[in-house]
Amino acid sequence: DQQVKQNSPSLSVQEGRISILNCDYTNSMFDYFLWYKKYPAEGPTFLISISSIKDKNEDGRFTVFLNKSAKHLSLHIVPSQPGDSAVYFCAARPGNEKLTFGTGTRLTIIP
Amino acid sequence: DTGVSQNPRHKITKRGQNVTFRCDPISEHNRLYWYRQTLGQGPEFLTYFQNEAQLEKSRLLSDRFSAERPKGSFSTLEIQRTEQGDSAMYLCASSLEHGRAPYEQYFGPGTRLTVT
Secondary structure: OOOEEOOOOEEEEEOOOOEEEEEEEOOOOOOEEEEEEEOOOOOOEEEEEEEOOOOEEEEOOEEEEEEOOOOEEEEEEOOOOHHHOEEEEEEEEOOOOOOEEOOOEEEEEEO | OOOOEEEOOEEEEOOOOOEEEEEEOOOOOOEEEEEEEOOOOOOEEEEEEEOOEEEEEOOOOOOOEEEEOHHHOOEEEEEOOOOHHHOEEEEEEEEOOEOOEOOOOEEOOOEEEEEO
């Protein structure tokens, strides 16, 4: 049972444009959501998070939006840069417990 | 700044052998997690410790797997009688947790295990 789903395995975006990565979840106990970025042969790197009491969190070029009624969150990257090319994982947790990850979206930024 | 470190980075072993991995968390972090990642999948939870206490183990963690965190500092993950299906990236993460307030987990570079 996949409780966190990333339905787009890959995404290509022109440099300078907006990248939008999507994530859906099914477990209503999840109340904290995170995005991680992963380069090959490295561990995931924390990017940005959002608590279920908010619907938006922004950090520089990265913004995460949470729609609790739809059980959907998205990560916006503006403007996209070549260094953003990586695999992005959405993760969720109930309170301070373990993370449940999605399967990832490979983002390629085209120069 | 010393982040989460894992050793070894790569391990190749023959089926049936035992292997042990080590994780050193960020020094002030009280929580330590082990995850496993296979190709095309996200990390899957294996087990976690709060200080030296092992609080939860996944059903993925068969009796061939054992994890310890003596003295609440570094942790080891041992796999006995390795099988080819154990081939994966083993990731360690740590966090500083107080009560129910959620904190980010910071990951190490992983140990890639190949069982031949």
